[in-house]
Amino acid sequence: xxxxxxxxxxxxxxxxxxxxxxxxxxxxxxxxxxxxxxxxxxxxxxxxxxxxxxxxxxxxxxxxxxxxxxxxxxxxxxxxxxxxxxxxxxxxxxxxxxxxxxxxxxxxxxx
Amino acid sequence: xxxxxxxxxxxxxxxxxxxxxxxxxxxxxxxxxxxxxxxxxxxxxxxxxxxxxxxxxxxxxxxxxxxxxxxxxxxxxxxxxxxxxxxxxxxxxxxxxxxxxxxxxxxxxxxxxxxx
Numbered sequence: 541x542x543x544x545x546x547x548x549x550x551x552x553x554x555x556x557x558x559x560x561x562x563x564x565x566x567x568x569x570x571x572x573x574x575x576x577x578x579x580x581x582x583x584x585x586x587x588x589x590x591x592x593x594x595x596x597x598x599x600x601x602x603x604x605x606x607x608x609x610x611x612x613x614x615x616x617x618x619x620x621x622x623x624x625x626x627x628x629x630x631x632x633x634x635x636x637x638x639x640x641x642x643x644x645x646x647x648x649x650x651x
Numbered sequence: 652x653x654x655x656x657x658x659x660x661x662x663x664x665x666x667x668x669x670x671x672x673x674x675x676x677x678x679x680x681x682x683x684x685x686x687x688x689x690x691x692x693x694x695x696x697x698x699x700x701x702x703x704x705x706x707x708x709x710x711x712x713x714x715x716x717x718x719x720x721x722x723x724x725x726x727x728x729x730x731x732x733x734x735x736x737x738x739x740x741x742x743x744x745x746x747x748x749x750x751x752x753x754x755x756x757x758x759x760x761x762x763x764x765x766x767x
Contacts, residue, residue, distance in 0.1 A: 546693070572753040583655070583741050583758030584694070629693055633753040637682065637701055638709060641694040 543567055544632050546642030553649050559617040561645045563630035566611065570632040575604065575615050576641075578627045587628070588615070620649045653678045655759035657742050663765045664732055672727045672762050674742030682747040683725040684709070684756065685717065687738040694741065700725055701748075732766040739763050 545564045553559045563573075574589035590597045590604040590613065597604045603616040617624055630642040655676045664670055676683065684699035686709075696709030700719040714736055716728040725744075729736060740762045747754040 549691070574753075574755075576758075581760075583743075583760050585758065586755045589755075635753075637699050637707065637747070638696055639684075639753065639756065640696075640710075641686075643691055643693040 543640045544630060544642040546630050546645060548645060549643070550646045551648070553620045553647065555620065555622060555649055555651050557620050557649075559615075559620045559624065559647055559649070561615045561628055561630070561647070562612065563614065563632075563642050564610075564612045565632050567632070567634055568611070569634040570640075571635060572633040573604070573606065573613050574631050574633075574639075575602075576629045576631065578629065578644075580626075584629060617647075620647075622649045622651050625649050653757070655742055655744050655757050657740075657759040657762050659762060660760065661763050663767065665767050666733055667731050670729050670732060670764075672729075672740060672742075672764070674725045674727065674759060675723050676725075676742075676744040676757070677723065678744060678746075678757065679722065680744035680746055680757075681722070682745040682754075682756075683719065684743045684745075685715070685725070685727045686741045686743065687711065687736075688741060688761075689738050697727070697740075729764075732764075734766050737764060737766045 575587045576584035577587040578584040601618045606613045681702045685697040686694040698717040700706040742759040743756040745756045
């Protein structure tokens with residue numbers, strides 16, 4: 541049973557385009573939603589995170605949009621660059637010590 | 652340099668041969684955790700530790716053991732590995748103290764384990 545559903549599984553975007561990755565959850569107790577970025581051969585690293593008291597958070601070209609009523613959140617990468625090619629994981633936490641990850645999205649940005 | 656280190660990075664073993672994957676962090680973090688990463692399943696938590704001598708099960712603890720005798724170290728033990736434990740394993744640490752204030756997790760470089 542996957543508590544955080546992530547889509548798409550893979551994504552190909554042209555350089556300069558917008559990459560959008562979506563996640564949905566069921567547990568209304570989740571109150572922390574981070575996104576992690578993983579390059580080949582490396583461990584995941586925190587990219588950006590949001591708490592449900594705001595609907596959007598932006599850091600540079602990366603934006604999280606959060607829809608509490610729909611229980612969905614998404615990552616938008618503006619002006620996507622080949623260096624953004626990586627696997628992206630959404631995650632959620634419900635104030636316990638557990639962090640639940642989505643299944644991951646492999647992003648390829650073509651030059 | 653603040654980091655999480657894991658050893659070994661690659662390991663090929665046979666069914667039933669006990670092994671230990673070490674994890675160490677130099678950030679004085681109280682929270683440490685082990686995950687396994689499998690294609691299409693993302694990262695799944697195996698065990699976590701909130702502090703020295705305090706550990707708890709994650710979502711997929713079967714076949715694994717952990718111990719936390721020192722703050723900086725959190726080894727993962729497979730007492731009788733089986734082929735279904737072939738995976739990419741990550742250790743992580745965090746300042747996270749629970750209670751709704753989840754914090755950034757810092758991941759190690761990973762250990763690729765193959766059990767024949």
